Amino acid sequence: MKLKERVVIAVMTGLVLLTVVLVLDVETRLTSDDRPHTPAHARVQYAFRQRHLQKTSNGSREASLAAAASAQLNAANDDPAHPPAGAGEALLGVGATSGREAPKSTPTVPPDPYDDLIKVVMKVETLSKKTRRRRKHWNPTLGELLGLDLRENATLWDTFHLGISRDELYGSEDPTVNRLLQQVATMPITHITQKEGGTQLKLIIEFIDGGHALFKPMRFPREQQTLKNHFYFTDFERHNAEIAAFHLDRMLGFRRAVPIVGRNVNITQELYALAQGDLLKTFFISPDNNLCFHGKCSYYCDTAHAICGNPDMLEGSFAIFLPGKEAAPRKVWRHPWRRSYHKRRKAQWEVDDDYCDLVKEVHPYNEGRRLLDIMDMSVLDFLMGNMDRHHYETFKMFGNNSAPLHLDHGRGFGKPFHDEVSILAPVYQCCLIRHSTLASLLRYHTGPHRLSEAMRSSLSVDPVNPVLWEPHLTALDRRLNIILQVIRECVEKAQDPLHVIVNDFH
Template structure:
């Protein structure tokens, strides 16, 4: 009898176990179905919603939260509950602009990016004040549009450097130096700029020495007409990206980034970077034989019979990071020297949005978002053009992905009412698919942009000429062409949309259009 009841109890236990397993199985199946289907009355939504506060807490731990449009990087609080359930495992808080259509350019398909938030913003602007958004002719090509923006009488008559008023030098280098004005380094219509670029790429080299200071190797190249350039050698291929575990301050410099930055600066109508071009040199006859004794001693032959040299610097100047030719041919960037300090001294300014350059701490602006209010109230940012120039610099650095902007320079003779020199861009174009939104921190925190810069970005967005197509056209004749990969070109168009979306979000938050888009006649 006892044995009979024992068998009966065992059967009940087995039945209970199987029933529980079935219930759990169907519950799990319904849970998966309900989350994906978005059934509002599903118990699974209540179950998943219980985890939302924890998710918000984790995402809000970031020291510097951006509040962009829905197609960029919204804070988790900006996401609706429905958005959170579209994909319960991965909540995308850094969505890219959508691809509107694909068009054929130069035999290659190129994406045209669009953003609904930007479209609505531009429509609102055109309705409220047509004078703000002066981009009426969608068929007008960018070069002619840019010419209309920059052709202002006051620019043509801006002062030159005092030391060059009676200077009689006539080489292309000296003519370039004499042409520096208070508003720009050069006039883009001046034929001497193209002549200078040709000289840099062809003239014989007579002397080579290493530039002192800096973290990486750079050479001062002197040509037969006594003109000088700063040479940055090629270290790796165009598609080699910044290593994920590298801090920005320990990243390599890229010669092609310097070349691309010059063309980008020129397309944007800034004219704040000295003429820069690529060139391939013979390391034996053009570098080693013309180098000084100190630099010559660092040349050696590698195990595969390539000529290499290391130079002397604080980083990357050893045999493990040598510059090597193939076997002795080496490509690099050559940037024209600015006037010597005795003719035109320059002042170095600390960038308020400078990064910490530390592995263990962040800069103030990365933790708090009120730096702009502090900057606005102190000289030289509380009057004149300087604050808007910083916004231009932030836009420029974001487009090229350059995090290494700790200082900037101006010409002393022009005082504070002058442009910023956009020098040292070797750490740009390091990532092809990642957009470093922290480069836009000045624009984001100040909700500010120069009107002329804004109009150029809008023109890139509306077409018919995208920024990438203009860059291709500009760089095709460079001796180092192709300068950038197609992924880098694509990133330029994507980043244009993101800048406009940041500005659209500023206006959406209630900022006055006239306070966000400021016309200082520059």
């Protein structure tokens, strides 16, 4: 190749390279706004994916209130040790050069005093005073109906059982329950058997004085939340949720939950030494040299879901047994707002806004106290986040005026950053609440002690305190406010507020 041709090729190559450099420089200047440049086709693909994978809201109350907590729930599940900031807390921003910026304080809004609801409560109290003077509420106990009196050598178990009344399991000033719980937390265990039925392991504990309690063992730490992809009917049961439910039920003035206390047991001395038969065969030593067992049940009773000590100490909840069904038979009722327990199918109340009108026509909800009791149960479940309320029980000898028992709360307190508003369906579909229940909610909302503070104080006496992870206590105040908002909406659209807030002498 001649020298002249070589020079021409070199010049042309240089011009091409110069053109490329100039083009890249221009594009760099056009996209120099401190953000990485993304090609147009990439933006189109991202927008398509985002549009088709994003969850949409249907505009319902449940969707609107749950949407605000969805981002917080996702963040919390990714990092349970660092929960998202709540309303009024500091928010963290991300700078262009320095990464995380200093916290920016946001103004806190004072809590709504709900003066309108307080006025209605006071009105109900004023109107009911005269009626209360003329009518004395009859609240018999099991001992009175059975014609049994306490013997001089009666145990605490006898005192508790015979003192159960139509309205409550124990009186507000009765010291028996606290004394019995202290005894259960320390009394020697003489015999254990596995409880039949149910989806998860439970043990029936017999004590040296002949009393019995139901033992639910600890499965995972307090901070463990319900997994995102777990249905309410497949979630693990939490022993600490049972303990917290008893305290919350008592604080709200219901006193319909079975007394429960926490206790640390030695698996070697108090369980393995007393186990027999098939239960004994399930004990083993784990690779980490911890003593474990799994029992036999419908779900989660295998080596992969074993319950292990550390190395042989195990925490659990002890629920005091109610009187035997031979002496005090109970009736099981299907909860009218029961969920479908199906992966795809919904219950009727989830698709019918007028479902409460149907319930009001059916016995025993067409008269008496039972419908108001369902409202109380709904309030309790919503505060705990318990979606697993499928049945409830009443004592037969009290008839249809018997207060329902609040049992089985192991699936509560699983999602501290998510408020499942659908649990309140009985309240916002029927627009009904008991006067005494609303008064308790208002008292814990306006002070002097918030619900979270009172709950923390009540739980502090339990042997396994701290019973709840702190975000669960914070959620109580948030959910209480949601309940009051729902009741306010019902009062505003009602012709007479006394049709919403009812005093039925209970």
